[in-house]
Amino acid sequence: xxxxxMLSWEQKTLLSELILGFxxxxxxxxxHGEAPSPSPSSSSSSPVAAAAETNEALVKQILSSYEKxxxxxxxxxxxSVQLIPTPVAVVPVANPVRIPESPASINGSPRSEDFTTDGxxxxxxxxxxxxxxxxxxKMLPKWSEKxxxxxxxxxxxxxDDVYSWRKYGQKxxxxxxxxxxxxxxxxxxxRNCCATKQxxxxxxDPAVFEVTYRGTHTCPQAIxxxxxxxxxxxxxQDTRPKPTTTTTQKPNELLESLKTSLTVRTDGLDDVDDVFxxxxxxxxxxxxxxxxxxxxxxxxxxxFDVVDWFNPTVEIDxxxxxxxxxxxYY
DNA sequence: TTCATTTGACCGCC
DNA sequence: GGCGGTCAAATGAA
Numbered sequence: 001x002x003x004x005x006m007l008s009w010e011q012k013t014l015l016s017e018l019i020l021g022f023x024x025x026x027x028x029x030x031x032h033g034e035a036p037s038p039s040p041s042s043s044s045s046s047p048v049a050a051a052a053e054t055n056e057a058l059v060k061q062i063l064s065s066y067e068k069x070x071x072x073x074x075x076x077x078x079x080s081v082q083l084i085p086t087p088v089a090v091v092p093v094a095n096p097v098r099i100p101e102s103p104a105s106i107n108g109s110p111r112s113e114d115f116t117t118d119g120x121x122x123x124x125x126x127x128x129x130x131x132x133x134x135x136x137x138k139m140l141p142k143w144s145e146k147x148x149x150x151x152x153x154x155x156x157x158x159x160d161d162v163y164s165w166r167k168y169g170q171k172x173x174x175x176x177x178x179x180x181x182x183x184x185x186x187x188x189x190x191r192n193c194c195a196t197k198q199x200x201x202x203x204x205d206p207a208v209f210e211v212t213y214r215g216t217h218t219c220p221q222a223i224x225x226x227x228x229x230x231x232x233x234x235x236x237q238d239t240r241p242k243p244t245t246t247t248t249q250k251p252n253e254l255l256e257s258l259k260t261s262l263t264v265r266t267d268g269l270d271d272v273d274d275v276f277x278x279x280x281x282x283x284x285x286x287x288x289x290x291x292x293x294x295x296x297x298x299x300x301x302x303x304f305d306v307v308d309w310f311n312p313t314v315e316i317d318x319x320x321x322x323x324x325x326x327x328x329y330y
Numbered sequence: 331t332t333c334a335t336t337t338g339a340c341c342g343c344c
Numbered sequence: 345g346g347c348g349g350t351c352a353a354a355t356g357a358a
Contacts, residue, residue, distance in 0.1 A: 170337075
């Protein structure tokens with residue numbers, strides 16, 4: 001239906017967004033050239049900090065722009081423009097098992113018009129609406145990771161899961177020895193953040209947990225670090241006693257610890273000896289951003305992964321605390 | 331008092 | 345119809 005008109009509009013917007021992003025990128029690049037090296041020594045934290053902030057802002061803008069553009073492309077009728085598959089493919093440890101996580105599944109189901117937006121879906125079903133509205137499994141883009149518990153350090157590698165998760169369910173899965181736990185972003189209600197994740201202990205290796213993420217974080221955590229203890233906002237990152245996490249813990253405790261600390265083991269990519277730290281946010285196919293209401297008003301795009309996708313060389317470590325070991329927050 | 335977890339039940343998809 | 349995912353009341357902890 002939204003044929004040519006939309007297409008035209010989309011193209012316009014797309015162009016606009018791309019230009020925006022491009023310019024922001026140029027600025028950032030210029031800045032990078034100006035003040036490349038961190039800070040020698042004495043230089044007070046002001047200039048550096050300011051630069052960092054600006055950089056972050058630029059990055060945000062870039063990501064936002066590209067994100068929109070990409071999403072638009074994804075919507076376009078041309079099947080060749082599918083952007084989604086790419087990121088999914090990069091998933092460190094994609095379950096060879098199933099997880100169709102096909103981008104198409106996001107809106108592929110023709111008959112998934114039953115939504116409830118959980119929170120208030122009203123209805124004017126725009127295409128965007130049903131991309132993320134379903135409360136059932138098929139809609140949300142998902143990808144899985146494997147996390148190994150290291151008896152010595154608890155969890156291997158840095159902890160990348162800086163988000164606050166709240167457990168909302170647990171279920172015994174057919175054929176699985178251990179129950180599967182369901183978590184959702186703590187800010188689901190307050191920020192309409194619909195990111196969820198499932199944690200399942202591996203049958204074969206109890207020390208390995210398969211973590212499946214769904215949806216992206218649209219809450220501020222996505223970009224803003226939950227740094228030091230917020231005085232007034234008890235967004236408990238998991239008030240749980242920090243896991244000394246060892247395999248001797250009860251399964252539940254292990255699962256709990258997983259909420260806060262995740263290390264992605266690239267099973268298939270084991271060649272790479274170092275552990276891959278995966279940002280908690282999924283690739284850029286953020287349905288949330290598309291939408292106009294639910295899981296959408298992303299003040300800041302959580303899609304920093306996009307950067308990786310498109311610019312593997314971009315250094316975003318400082319801008320995205322997501323990669324910081326969560327332990328420092330406690 | 332507030333918030334997180336537990337757990338049984340419900341609902342939708344396959 | 346079975347299974348997986350989510351909801352929501354009850355319970356516990358800080």
